[in-house]
Amino acid sequence: MTEATLIQGVNQALRIAMAKDPDVIVLGEDVGVNGGVFRATDGLYKEFGEKRVIDTPLSENGIVGMAIGMALQGLKPVAEIQFMDFIYPAFDQIVSEAAKFRYRSGGEFPSHLVIRTPYGGGIKGGLYHSQSTEQLFTSTPGLKVVIPSTPADAKGLLLTAIFDEDPVIFLEPKRIYRTATGELPEGDARVPFGKARIAKEGSDVSVFAYGAMVPQCVQAANVVEKMGIHAEVIDLRTLVPIDVDAIVGSVEKTGRAVVVHEAPKFSGFGAEISAMIAERCLYSLKAPVLRVTGYDTPFPYTLENLYLPSVDRIARGIERTASAT
Amino acid sequence: MSEDADVPKETLLRAFRLMTLGRAADERGVNLQRQGRIGFYVPMNGQEAAQVGCGLALDPKDWIVPAYREIGVALARGIPLKTLFDQFYGNAADILKGRQMPCHYGYRAFRYVTASSPVGTQIILAAGIAQASVYKGEKVVSVPFFGDGATSSNDFHAGMNFAGVLNLPVIFFCQNNGWAISLPREKQTRSASLAAKADAYGFPGVQVDGNDFIAVYRAVQEARQRAIAGKGPTLIEAVTFRMGPHSTSDDPSRYRKQEEVASWRAKDPIEHLRDFLVAKKWIDEAGIDKIEEETKQQVQEAIEAAEKSPPPSPETLFDDVFHDRWRILEEERSEFMELLKEGVLRA
Numbered sequence: 001m002t003e004a005t006l007i008q009g010v011n012q013a014l015r016i017a018m019a020k021d022p023d024v025i026v027l028g029e030d031v032g033v034n035g036g037v038f039r040a041t042d043g044l045y046k047e048f049g050e051k052r053v054i055d056t057p058l059s060e061n062g063i064v065g066m067a068i069g070m071a072l073q074g075l076k077p078v079a080e081i082q083f084m085d086f087i088y089p090a091f092d093q094i095v096s097e098a099a100k101f102r103y104r105s106g107g108e109f110p111s112h113l114v115i116r117t118p119y120g121g122g123i124k125g126g127l128y129h130s131q132s133t134e135q136l137f138t139s140t141p142g143l144k145v146v147i148p149s150t151p152a153d154a155k156g157l158l159l160t161a162i163f164d165e166d167p168v169i170f171l172e173p174k175r176i177y178r179t180a181t182g183e184l185p186e187g188d189a190r191v192p193f194g195k196a197r198i199a200k201e202g203s204d205v206s207v208f209a210y211g212a213m214v215p216q217c218v219q220a221a222n223v224v225e226k227m228g229i230h231a232e233v234i235d236l237r238t239l240v241p242i243d244v245d246a247i248v249g250s251v252e253k254t255g256r257a258v259v260v261h262e263a264p265k266f267s268g269f270g271a272e273i274s275a276m277i278a279e280r281c282l283y284s285l286k287a288p289v290l291r292v293t294g295y296d297t298p299f300p301y302t303l304e305n306l307y308l309p310s311v312d313r314i315a316r317g318i319e320r321t322a323s324a325t
Numbered sequence: 326m327s328e329d330a331d332v333p334k335e336t337l338l339r340a341f342r343l344m345t346l347g348r349a350a351d352e353r354g355v356n357l358q359r360q361g362r363i364g365f366y367v368p369m370n371g372q373e374a375a376q377v378g379c380g381l382a383l384d385p386k387d388w389i390v391p392a393y394r395e396i397g398v399a400l401a402r403g404i405p406l407k408t409l410f411d412q413f414y415g416n417a418a419d420i421l422k423g424r425q426m427p428c429h430y431g432y433r434a435f436r437y438v439t440a441s442s443p444v445g446t447q448i449i450l451a452a453g454i455a456q457a458s459v460y461k462g463e464k465v466v467s468v469p470f471f472g473d474g475a476t477s478s479n480d481f482h483a484g485m486n487f488a489g490v491l492n493l494p495v496i497f498f499c500q501n502n503g504w505a506i507s508l509p510r511e512k513q514t515r516s517a518s519l520a521a522k523a524d525a526y527g528f529p530g531v532q533v534d535g536n537d538f539i540a541v542y543r544a545v546q547e548a549r550q551r552a553i554a555g556k557g558p559t560l561i562e563a564v565t566f567r568m569g570p571h572s573t574s575d576d577p578s579r580y581r582k583q584e585e586v587a588s589w590r591a592k593d594p595i596e597h598l599r600d601f602l603v604a605k606k607w608i609d610e611a612g613i614d615k616i617e618e619e620t621k622q623q624v625q626e627a628i629e630a631a632e633k634s635p636p637p638s639p640e641t642l643f644d645d646v647f648h649d650r651w652r653i654l655e656e657e658r659s660e661f662m663e664l665l666k667e668g669v670l671r672a
Contacts (some may be wrong), residue, residue, distance in 0.1 A: 009540045025460070051460060062449055062483030069453015069467075072438060073388070075460065077453075089479065090456055097450065105439035106422040107429050141646050165648030194651070236602045241651040 003012070007177040009154030010040045010116070014078065016188055017162040018048050024162060025070060027054040028063055028080030038118060040179060064090035065115045069099050076162055077113045084119035084171065085128040090134075098167040099142035104256055114161045115204040118174035119147075119292075120212050120262050121308050126301035132211075132263040132294070137169045138239045138272070144193065145239040147171045149214035151182045153237060156191030173212035180215065193238045193241060196246035204233035205322045206250040208273050209260040210236045217260055220314035227321045231258075239269055246279050247273065255286035256321045260309050265293040287324035292317040332539050334607050340538050341602060342382055344373035346620040347397040350406060353624050354396075354413060354427070358573040362632070363413045367428040369394045371531040371536075371568035374594030375500050378402045378541030379425060379468065379563070382549060388458070388467040389437045390451040392444070393428040394500075395470050402435050410627040416634035422644070423637040445478025448497065452484045466494040466552045474505025476519050485560070489526035494552035496545060497523075497560040500535060502567035503589075509582035523560035533564030536594040539601075565594070578586050604607050638667055 004012070017024045026041055026048075035042035045053040056063050060081055067077035069183035081087045087094075094115065101111035121130035137145050144166055154172065161168040164217050172296040173180075200221050209217045214235045221231040232250055236243065251257050257277055259270035269293040277289055292309045299309050347369070369376060372394070380401025383389070389557050399409060407419065412430040415423035419437065421430065432440025436479040438450065451469035458465050474479050476499060488495040501519050503510050516522055523530025529551075532542045541563055548559035565596060566589035577586075614658040643658040664670040 043598055054456075056493075057486055059483045059486065061479050062452075062487050065446065065449030066453035066456060068485055069390075069450040069455070070457040070460075071453075072450065073454045073457030073461070075457045092443055093449070093480070097446055100441070101439070102648070103645045104421065104429070104441065105433075105645075106420045106423055106424060108420060108433040109439055110648065121336055199335060237436055242653065245651055282387060319344070 001183045001185060003181060004151045005178045006148070006151045006154045006173070006180040006192070007038060007040055008182055009148070009151035010158055010172060012184060013044055013155045013158035013162070014044060015047065016062045016160060018052060019046065019098050019186065021076060022076065023076045025052050026080070027055065027056050027060055027066060029056060029078060029082050031055060031080050036080060038174060040116070040172070041080065043079060053311055054097050058128055060086055060090040060129070060270070061093050061146040064093040064115060067115070068093060068101070069113050071111045072101070072109055073114045079157055079164060081111060081115060081117040083129050084133065085131050087117055092165070094137070094143070094169070095140050097138050102166070103142060105297070110165060111167060112165050114158070114168045114170050116158070116170045116172060118157070118177070119171040120173050120175050121299060121304050122175035122212065124301070124304065128300050130304065132261065134171060134239060135263060135267060135269045137196045138269055142167065143240060145171070146193065146237070147173065147211040147239065148237065149173060149176070149211055149235050150180055153191055153197070155190050156243050157193070157237065159188055160190045160193055163190070164191070171211065176206040176215060177211045194241040194243050195237065196243035197237055199233040199235045200231070202230035204229050205231045205253055205256040205258060205318050206254045207231050207233045207258045207260060207314075207318060208236060208247065210234065210239065211262075211305075213260045213262060216309060216311055217314055219311045220318060223311060223315040224318045224322070227319065231318050244276065244280070246296060251277050251281045252284045254283050257289045258292060258314070258317050258321050260291065260292045260314055262294045262308055264296045265291050266296045282324060287321050290317050290321045329489060331393060332418055332542055336542075337538070337598065337602060338379050338607060341595070341598050341608070342616050342620065343377045343381070343400050344397065344538070344598065345616050346406070346623065347373050347377065347400050347622045348501045348595060349620045350396055350400070350409065353628065355569065355573060357413065357628070363427055365427045366413070366573045367394045368569040369396055369591065371594070372500055372565045373397050374538040374598065375535035375541050375563040375565045378538045379498050379545045382542045382545035384465065386436065386463070388451065388454045390447045390454065390467060390469040391437065392447060392470050392472065392475070393440045394472070396428070399430065399437060402434050402437055404430070404435050406623055406627040407630055408432060409460060410631040413636060414631040414634065417637045418631070418634040419637070422641050445475040445480040447471070448475065448478070448484035449480045449487065451495055452488045452491070452493055455488065455495045456491060459493065464553050466495045466496055466549055469500050470498050470500065472505060473499065473501040473503070473510050473513050474508065475499070475521060476522060477513055485523070485526045488558040489528050492555070492557040495558040496548045496552060497558060499547070499560065499562045501562050501564050504567055504571070504577070504581065506571045506575060509581070518562060520552070520560055520562040527548065528558050528560070529563060530560040530562065532562045532564060535565030536592050536597060538594065538598050582592060590595050602635065636672070
């Protein structure tokens with residue numbers, strides 16, 4: 001065990017996977033000599049060389065298309081898209097090709113690859129360096145969508161993603177790349193998909209979150225604790241596959257639920273969680289499900305701190321839900 | 326027909342048979358759709374020399390990354406006719422399990438990647454496959470197939486650019502058939518030729534008579550040798566013509582003149598190869614008739630076999646989304662099976 005940041009967790013996972021399996025190849029813009037604009041791939045080029053760490057032309061559809069092709073020929077590519085906001089040129093490749101290959105070929109051509117990309121706000125990145133559009137991918141059958149919130153999960157979930165059999169969209173909360181610190185287990189310490197993590201135990205309200213919103217929710221839970229409200233914070237970790245039991249189990253215990261994400265509320269992933277609760281444990285509910293999310297506007301620059309769910313706004317939501325009768 | 330023909334007699338006779346078989350299969354494909362026996366078809370009529378010429382010049386280990394108009398390539402690669410017709414019918418024997426519209430087949434054992442419908446996406450995939458082949462030390466090429474329309478797509482640019490920069494063994498095989506549905510070639514790009522586009526990517530572009538089997542075969546052979554020698558990609562523009570509609574949903578009389586079609590009919594690729602073989606006395610009228618009859622019979626047998634196969638079983642709807650089963654989908658499968666059992670859904 002060593003103390004590390006979230007981005008060091010990403011870096012370690014890549015290094016361990018590459019050392020373990022020569023089929024693991026990293027590609028993307030500035031990932032080689034420069035080590036990535038956030039330094040996620042720092043040192044890999046020097047250690048593994050240009051055949052395994054490929055600096056690509058500036059073309060997101062090219063990067064993802066190359067990765068899919070490499071996967072079809074049996075490699076395990078890990079593509080980096082520099083910001084999630086720039087993933088859209090590759091949307092056709094992700095949705096039309098990667099997500100559908102296994103299905104459309106009757107299982108003949110699985111296309112396993114990982115697309116890593118930093119997502120989310122809070123870094124003064126404005127419209128195009130801040131967005132969270134995970135719901136575009138969770139609503140596409142055939143893609144797995146993974147979002148870590150701790151260094152150990154960044155490492156363990158990325159290792160699982162690299163050795164998974166299906167295409168994985170791996171969203172990294174860049175806001176907490178360096179502020180989320182914690183113990184990193186040694187070696188190939190994988191974290192399974194589909195198993196949520198209880199970030200803080202509680203009995204009064206269930207709070208569901210992922211990525212950079214998890215530490216925010218834990219802080220909010222600490223705030224309401226002083227008022228005597230014990231919130232349980234669940235880190236979903238993987239949106240596809242989702243941990244249904246963790247969601248239902250917690251709501252059956254608390255009878256109250258708050259869903260938190262950075263993405264806009266309308267048609268956001270929170271709607272899926274809310275519907276899941278309505279379909280599976282409505283009669284356990286003592287209060288309506290509440291969503292605390294980004295607003296339904298494009299992502300703002302100067303006012304971003306007012307746009308993103310803050311600790312105070314989340315705490316207010318928990319408090320209201322706890323007191324609703 | 327190219328006069329400096331040092332292509333072996335056996336190859337030419339094989340090509341003639343495959344082109345004849347391709348046309349027979351293609352004509353029946355259209356007719357089956359017209360009769361309501363299959364849902365859709367994408368004819369390649371007129372493009373036999375380009376497709377079989379390229380297909381036969383490749384090594385069986387080379388990767389074919391097709392669009393949806395490549396039955397000549399599939400047959401040249403050796404994919405059984407029955408496999409193709411099972412796919413057209415989307416029946417239980419279809420290796421795609423009835424999941425795609427007709428003509429989107431693929432077969433891993435033949436290194437023939439399953440096609441999709443978006444235009445051009447396969448071009449960059451071929452570059453990725455080539456990158457992996459080089460990494461693994463396999464001496465093979467990747468060949469994306471596409472038309473004139475796809476040369477305007479994002480992934481054409483990406484594929485050409487990545488293959489150029491990374492010096493990959495890719496043969497970009499463009500069948501310029503004159504029309505992208507209703508858009509003529511001259512409205513697709515102001516470039517003097519499609520082959521000329523290779524210049525900007527730093528590798529050769531070659532324009533060939535796509536209705537001349539030998540010309541295509543030799544151009545592909547040459548490009549393949551270059552690629553295998555580590556000299557990088559080539560773009561081949563095979564100039565040909567789509568004699569039929571874009572698909573069975575298209576009516577070309579709305580946008581092109583009959584005279585244009587007639588002028589290309591005079592350049593029919595199968596007739597040209599046949600005339601060459603007859604002039605060389607490598608085949609006679611009786612031999613030609615025999616091949617025509619045999620290929621028609623083969624197609625008839627494939628259709629009869631395909632029609633005997635039932636549709637895929639309903640529960641396969643939920644297979645192959647992911648490698649592992651996951652809860653949300655399995656719940657849907659159970660509910661679906663229950664609805665079938667209750668007769669709310671009928672297979």
